[in-house]
Amino acid sequence: MTRRTCKQLRIGHVTIGGDAPIVVQSMTKTDTRDVTATINQIKELEDCGCEIVRVAVPDNETAKSLASIKKSVSLPIIADIHFDYRLALAALQAGVDGLRLNPGNIGDREQIAIVVAAAKEKEVPVRIGVNAGSLPVNFQPNMPLAERMVNMALEQIKFMESLDFDLIKVSLKAFDVLTTIQVYQMIADKIPYPLHLGITEAGLPRTGAIRSAVGIGILLHQGIGDTIRVSLSAHPCEEVLVAYEILKSLGLRQRGPILVSCPSCGRAEVDIIALAEAVSKRLQKISKPIKVAVMGCVVNGPGEAKDADVGIACGRGKGAIFRKGEVVNTTSEDSYLEAIMAEINRIA
Amino acid sequence: MTRRTCKQLRIGHVTIGGDAPIVVQSMTKTDTRDVTATINQIKELEDCGCEIVRVAVPDNETAKSLASIKKSVSLPIIADIHFDYRLALAALQAGVDGLRLNPGNIGDREQIAIVVAAAKEKEVPVRIGVNAGSLPVNFQPNMPLAERMVNMALEQIKFMESLDFDLIKVSLKAFDVLTTIQVYQMIADKIPYPLHLGITEAGLPRTGAIRSAVGIGILLHQGIGDTIRVSLSAHPCEEVLVAYEILKSLGLRQRGPILVSCPSCGRAEVDIIALAEAVSKRLQKISKPIKVAVMGCVVNGPGEAKDADVGIACGRGKGAIFRKGEVVNTTSEDSYLEAIMAEINRIA
Numbered sequence: 272m273t274r275r276t277c278k279q280l281r282i283g284h285v286t287i288g289g290d291a292p293i294v295v296q297s298m299t300k301t302d303t304r305d306v307t308a309t310i311n312q313i314k315e316l317e318d319c320g321c322e323i324v325r326v327a328v329p330d331n332e333t334a335k336s337l338a339s340i341k342k343s344v345s346l347p348i349i350a351d352i353h354f355d356y357r358l359a360l361a362a363l364q365a366g367v368d369g370l371r372l373n374p375g376n377i378g379d380r381e382q383i384a385i386v387v388a389a390a391k392e393k394e395v396p397v398r399i400g401v402n403a404g405s406l407p408v409n410f411q412p413n414m415p416l417a418e419r420m421v422n423m424a425l426e427q428i429k430f431m432e433s434l435d436f437d438l439i440k441v442s443l444k445a446f447d448v449l450t451t452i453q454v455y456q457m458i459a460d461k462i463p464y465p466l467h468l469g470i471t472e473a474g475l476p477r478t479g480a481i482r483s484a485v486g487i488g489i490l491l492h493q494g495i496g497d498t499i500r501v502s503l504s505a506h507p508c509e510e511v512l513v514a515y516e517i518l519k520s521l522g523l524r525q526r527g528p529i530l531v532s533c534p535s536c537g538r539a540e541v542d543i544i545a546l547a548e549a550v551s552k553r554l555q556k557i558s559k560p561i562k563v564a565v566m567g568c569v570v571n572g573p574g575e576a577k578d579a580d581v582g583i584a585c586g587r588g589k590g591a592i593f594r595k596g597e598v599v600n601t602t603s604e605d606s607y608l609e610a611i612m613a614e615i616n617r618i619a
Numbered sequence: 620m621t622r623r624t625c626k627q628l629r630i631g632h633v634t635i636g637g638d639a640p641i642v643v644q645s646m647t648k649t650d651t652r653d654v655t656a657t658i659n660q661i662k663e664l665e666d667c668g669c670e671i672v673r674v675a676v677p678d679n680e681t682a683k684s685l686a687s688i689k690k691s692v693s694l695p696i697i698a699d700i701h702f703d704y705r706l707a708l709a710a711l712q713a714g715v716d717g718l719r720l721n722p723g724n725i726g727d728r729e730q731i732a733i734v735v736a737a738a739k740e741k742e743v744p745v746r747i748g749v750n751a752g753s754l755p756v757n758f759q760p761n762m763p764l765a766e767r768m769v770n771m772a773l774e775q776i777k778f779m780e781s782l783d784f785d786l787i788k789v790s791l792k793a794f795d796v797l798t799t800i801q802v803y804q805m806i807a808d809k810i811p812y813p814l815h816l817g818i819t820e821a822g823l824p825r826t827g828a829i830r831s832a833v834g835i836g837i838l839l840h841q842g843i844g845d846t847i848r849v850s851l852s853a854h855p856c857e858e859v860l861v862a863y864e865i866l867k868s869l870g871l872r873q874r875g876p877i878l879v880s881c882p883s884c885g886r887a888e889v890d891i892i893a894l895a896e897a898v899s900k901r902l903q904k905i906s907k908p909i910k911v912a913v914m915g916c917v918v919n920g921p922g923e924a925k926d927a928d929v930g931i932a933c934g935r936g937k938g939a940i941f942r943k944g945e946v947v948n949t950t951s952e953d954s955y956l957e958a959i960m961a962e963i964n965r966i967a
Binding site: 272298299300301302303304309325326327328329333351353373376402403404405406446448449452471472473474475477478479480481482484485486488489492502503504505507510512513516517520521522529530531532533534535536537538539543544547548551564565566568570571572573574575578 | 620646647648649650651652657673674675676677681699701721724750751752753754794796797800819820821822823825826827828829830832833834836837840850851852853855858860861864865868869870878879880881882883884885886887891892895896899912913914916918919920921922923926
């Protein structure tokens with residue numbers, strides 16, 4: 272995994288690109304005009320580990336509420352702008368830390384130039400956010416979808432560069448995983464800017480998390496991607512949780528415990544699924560990135576338990592508790608949960 | 620995505636490798652000695668799309684129940700054998716369609732030769748299943764883990780080849796995603812046999828599905844992998860569901876509907892999450908692989924709804940229903956669900 276080289280930029284106090292950690296983003300799902308609800312959701316997002324939050328700005332009234340929201344939260348805010356460039360100007364006025372423009376519905380060069388001039392003055396980065404679902408039908412209609420998406424982004428990038436603006440971040444999202452992988456691969460070595468990854472409209476959590484993990488995971492493993500947003504039809508904190516699980520699985524970020532637990536089979540002498548669920552529930556209160564193993568038999572149990580910070584390898588009516596590779600305790604079946612939690616609490 | 624070339628083999632009536640579809644496997648979690656419970660779970664697995672089922676065979680009594688189980692189910696059965704080669708012989712006697720041997724705990728060459736001779740006579744394939752958690756500590760102790768796993772598999776493969784046996788399938792599983800990717804990449808062009816992929820002991824469904832999707836997804840996208848098993852601490856049908864979502868996301872298999880749904884944001888004029896959940900619930904009864912889009916606003920809504928077999932793009936109090944790219948109906952907010960389901964039922 273060699274990471275793609277790109278320029279670095281800052282959204283508020285958060286650095287994106289270069290050798291900065293991959294940044295986790297989400298988006299509020301409240302009515303942005305409801306200032307209190309939006310502030311509360313941004314605070315929830317901050318608590319669950321979100322690092323940048325995007326807020327929809329569909330109209331003037333929303334643009335006005337941005338100033339109040341911005342004053343009450345510490346997470347950097349990106350204004351999501353479609354159709355009307357004047358909303359971008361109002362958002363900059365309100366003090367946002369970043370803009371997202373969709374070149375599929377704000378194409379007028381004079382309008383873009385006005386927004387870019389204002390962003391440049393305030394040193395606010397702009398994401399060029401191309402989506403498969405909002406490409407104008409008359410843009411290169413005879414080309415394949417992937418080329419159309421990449422070409423639309425490249426056109427917009429060149430225009431912004433001609434205005435001597437380089438605080439640029441780029442996304443090229445589609446629902447289709449293979450299309451998404453292809454477009455990011457196509458643009459990766461053509462531009463020097465950070466890339467924001469996502470599988471758009473990925474669906475409900477159970478299936479959308481899997482689509483997102485496959486698509487974002489493949490790109491990150493190729494070294495592509497500087498910030499990610501998982502799009503799920505769910506509370507935004509669920510998006511953040513999934514984003515961190517993707518990053519943790521590739522060793523790119525740490526956040527909270529990692530639970531190794533065996534799937535159980537006809538060999539297990541204990542209800543390992545129930546035990547894993549109980550341990551998982553209690554681990555939610557622990558923020559330290561420890562590795563915990565809950566294993567049901569002697570095949571892989573001792574090996575995995577040994578490899579974890581704390582582990583239990585259950586056998587016939589008895590379980591061995593491991594700490595950092597050594598057996599520190601043996602316990603009977605009725606106290607597995609207490610025994611492993613005691614050891615976890617000792618190191619957490 | 621160019622698929623790795625390998626030999627083909629058959630587990631019962633199911634073909635694995637070569638240009639065969641990527642096969643979905645799972646494992647029973649019942650006590651194998653409880654014949655009725657095990658048969659019932661195998662039937663549940665068949666209903667949810669599992670194509671091969673593995674059954675733990677920890678002792679002689681279990682080996683005996685295999686014959687009764689085998690007679691009552693139509694899914695091919697693989698016996699999971701550790702420690703004692705005689706259980707493999709008993710499983711072959713009971714009529715299983717495949718064996719899984721763990722070279723980490725059955726290393727004796729004379730014993731392996733006896734099993735291979737019996738498998739050869741019955742033309743039953745053997746999976747050499749190496750797990751990070753059950754590598755003998757004294758096997759190449761100074762080498763890195765990935766090399767040790769690959770070398771253990773290669774040693775066993777060479778020995779079986781020396782016995783003129785080539786009905787071989789190989790797996791190299793670890794909990795660590797990067798290790799798993801590395802070992803499969805290392806072995807992929809060294810052997811001509813089908814590869815069985817999995818992230819072992821991936822944990823509970825929410826996090827385990829994501830780890831599995833990242834690891835298995837990256838390998839499949841590199842053309843590596845002929846059959847997959849998702850290991851979750853959950854009912855085995857959950858493993859099958861996750862396996863299909865991974866394969867569907869890469870266009871490798873079809874199974875049931877695909878739901879595109881927007882994450883919702885401050886722009887949505889309707890509770891799009893509740894609508895997506897309601898549609899998803901009703902789609903469970905549909906087996907046809909149709910693509911359905913539930914979209915909350917005019918940014919990507921019309922584009923995604925147009926691209927689906929059936930879609931709804933909601934706006935201010937009204938929604939447009941699309942069928943195969945054309946608007947076929949406009950509906951008011953109180954009948955979104957009925958309107959889209961009517962259209963789905965028309966084509967499903």
